[in-house]
């Protein structure tokens with residue numbers, strides 16, 4: 527199968543690509559981003575990694591559903607896409623709010639429309655990585671990062687609505703992780719206590735990547751993957767590999 531990983535320079539995307547390189551069900555990986563994806567470091571590769579499956583594709587402007595022809599041809603006929611492009615909470619202060627809206631919501635909605643229109647595959651599977659505190663009902667706006675959580679929930683709604691109206695062609699899963707940690711990004715002790723107090727879960731980057739790769743290759747277990755689902759499925763996938 528052909529998998530597109532959008533936001534390919536990012537923390538989660540890098541692990542998704544690393545696991546996909548060794549997954550025999552995935553025969554082609556398109557790493558899509560505004561910058562070229564870094565070449566995977568040999569020492570971090572998993573057994574049987576096949577680098578010849580990986581192609582890096584850059585797109586200057588995600589603010590459209592009409593991608594340039596050269597990008598369209600690289601994205602054509604995909605079976606699935608995992609969308610990781612976002613402004614994360616730590617970047618909110620340095621990013622104008624209008625940019626955050628575009629990147630977190632409009633780019634993803636454009637992406638599902640553009641990429642699904644380029645494939646005959648049915649189902650075409652699309653994952654949008656959101657966050658555990660995102661709310662689909664603005665009336666439930668949380669106190670912490672309220673507008674951001676409502677924005678991410680709006681994106682979830684629009685993506686789910688698009689799939690619902692696709693006549694069964696597009697299947698969507700929304701992933702709602704808590705704090706994601708990994709070898710290159712450990713959560714500090716104080717932050718762990720704080721997130722514990724406010725009830726935000728934790729997931730390892732290997733677990734979220736494993737759960738989402740499993741979903742796009744074998745079919746989604748559910749429409750919404752809460753943090754606990756990502757930990758459970760990701761843990762099962764890792765155990766099966768050992």
Ligand SMILES: NC(=O)c1ccc[n+]([C@@H]2O[C@H](COP(=O)([O-])OP(=O)(O)OC[C@H]3O[C@@H](n4cnc5c(N)ncnc54)[C@H](OP(=O)(O)O)[C@@H]3O)[C@@H](O)[C@H]2O)c1
Pocket residue numbers: 532533534535536537538539559560561588610611612613614615629655656657658703704705706707
């Ligand atoms: N990390 C966490 O703890 C955590 C927790 C909960 C949810 N999440 C969600 O998980 C997803 C992935 O997070 P991550 O930690 O992997 O984020 P990340 O490392 O910051 O990666 C974000 C990706 O988005 C791209 N991007 C940002 N602004 C862009 C723009 N204007 N145009 C095109 N691409 C742009 C970045 O590209 P450049 O490299 O070119 O900037 C990068 O590839 C996000 O939806 C995030 O909200 C993360």
